[in-house]
Amino acid sequence: MTVSETLLALEERLWQANREGDGRFYAEYLRDDAYAVSKYGRMDKAQAVPTISANHNPYLKSDLTEQRVIEIDADSAVVTYRVDVVALVNGNELELPSYASTVWNRVDGEWRVVFHQQTAL
Template sequence: MTVTETLLELEDQMWQANREGDGGFYAEYLRNDSLAVSKYGVMNKAQTIPVISANHNPYVKTELSGRQVLVLDDDNAVVTYKVDVTAVVQGNELELPSYASTVWNRTGGEWRVVFHQQTAL
């Protein structure tokens, strides 16, 4: 599997984990010093895992499009795309599209998220 294929698959798994409240995925794949920036603010790994585990992001659908992978070197890459999110908030379905970028780093043969950023549209 190529770096591009691997990282696109991991991005899909990350969004699935988000929808399912699977904090275990984030515990495994976020580097200890990782950061995420979104409309919810800046969160580190320790803050992210409980939020995901409690499923505070009630996403029922996430569709990624326009995905691109910029391989910086053998162990670093950036994945960018548009994500169309459908969330249920107070019983109502809301469309929450964003542009997103994830910086991945491979250490010891394992890919980990260093940084993830979302810009709401």
């Protein structure tokens, strides 16, 4: 697999783990110093893993489009895309489209998330 194919597959898997409340996947694929920023605020790995596991407002759908991978060097890349999320919030389905970017870094041969940012549309 190319770097682009690998990272796009991992990005899809992160969203799948989010839908399924699979915090273990996030625990494995986020670097210890990983950080995220969205309209809900800032979150580090220590906050993200239990939040994903709790799955209080489950994502029912997360469709990624307009994907692009920018390789910075052999061990760093940015994945950017549009994500159309449908979440269940207080029993209601809400559409939450965003543009998102994830910075990936290869550590000991394995790709890990360094930073993730979402901009709500």
